[in-house]
Amino acid sequence: MQSSSELFPVALISAELRGDLTEDVYRLKPGNSPDPSVELVLTRLGRFGHEGARGVPVILVHGSFSNRRFWYSPKGLGLGPYLARAGFDLWIAEMRGHGLSPRNQHYRRNRVADYARYDLPAIAAFVREQAGQAPHWVGHSLGGTTLAAALGGHYLGEEDVASAALFGSQVSRVYWPLKMPPVAWGGRLLLKRFGVLSGSWLKRGPEDEPIGLALESMRWHGLFGRFGDAERDWWAGLADVRVPVLAVAAAGDLQDPVWACRKLVEQVPEDCRHFLRLAKDEGFSEDFGHIEMLVSKAAEREVWPLVAHWLKHQALPGAAQAAEALAL
Template identity: 30%
Template structure:
């Protein structure tokens, strides 16, 4: 049995080109090992992966020796300024600026030789793969990825899609965002954090579109990933995730991400677990520490060399 290590949490702040500050929560033991960057999804923030009391996948991995960095994308969580009317950034800035800035900060702190891994929840996996498509030098440096409930587009049809995607995300969210100047998801209780008009619009396009292209400059992510192999990637799928991370949509995301070593893990009773995990509780349910987190650790360990 692995001896658990005491860990420390600290907040780091990384400046962006336009003067914003990105929050990186570093969680690490006294002698930190391999580095892990974690990226949250839409209407969320870094708290997806950690709490001040040491709960969550971030502290869990740090107790087992990893040097964990959890990113608050621009305007979310403890990153400043907070999203408000007039905020002009969107997915393109997350992909081209925020994620590379976090990776460079890890490299500054730990050097170029430290083993590096990426972990994401939901839409965070799409942003990470897009960032690696743009910056293939990072794809070559990263040893492995783990994506939990990550899909790029939604093709599955059911009542959950009709309500959550077609009615709410594609229509009602747009009306609310135009009235407010941004999507006040936290205020409305529809997520932990807010979205800018641009990030909402771009995510709406990607969820619906067959093509995976950037609305700012037309960058073709599918074409780029055909030429840039992603690191070995584990795609974890909730057994009770009917639309935000349905297995068919997750598998299509993997397929359009180019040829790369990958595997799928079903978080369900069918796979021998105690429950069918949903889109959020695959990270937050108490049983996740015994049934989900070890699968993440196993994948990282398997790709140590």
């Protein structure tokens, strides 16, 4: 089968018409990581009849225990279809072993370090090849954390990122028991007995997560832990970022609290960083939660138009502009 890319093998595995949207699904085999079995699936959404006039590319990255359906429901609803209908060239990434992306040979060892160092750069390269320009990125929860790791580790550069929006993403929430070496050692020994964390069993979502992610997170939050890997300090590297970065936090988010989301974006230089808090006292209809900040009727009315505005202008709207954005 002929590859859809000159970069590495890419197969167009389906091309469908979903109502007023076109849906093209690509399977990438970058071959750029120590595990050569890794394959990644990207879903591209566009407006039917406008295939020759696609807008600027936008890549959505889901969080933990999730897949493309966080952004794009089977009924054609979600932030993904909204942005596609607004004229953006919309791409939805699914991480190793999530959704349509098959589990790789060393699935249980997968880490954010692998996503950031190998997978996101491959996705960026393919989207740039297809769209002819640097994409904008939107990540939720672990998806945003992975974007921050890729930016701080300099795995994604200015040619790969027009802007980045991080929703409910942080690495600063303190888990005090993990600061105690005996507890951390015991926890690691226990976790190593498992291959995956079950999203359905934990009631966290439809997907499983590899145990490697949990072990990596424990290291970040340990006594001498840091947001990085053995080679690079991603936290320190964020100070060198030169692309616009928006952090969005929800007042009702107990998992990734506002202060921690703000602390992450404050590592980015002041002239590149933007922050938005979704709360009643900020003029929103409710104190949004971790999921509801992007998946809810209120988010559809109040948050999605602000996302579209950010993607067009890389800035948050003023009062008058906000009213105009919400009226779209």
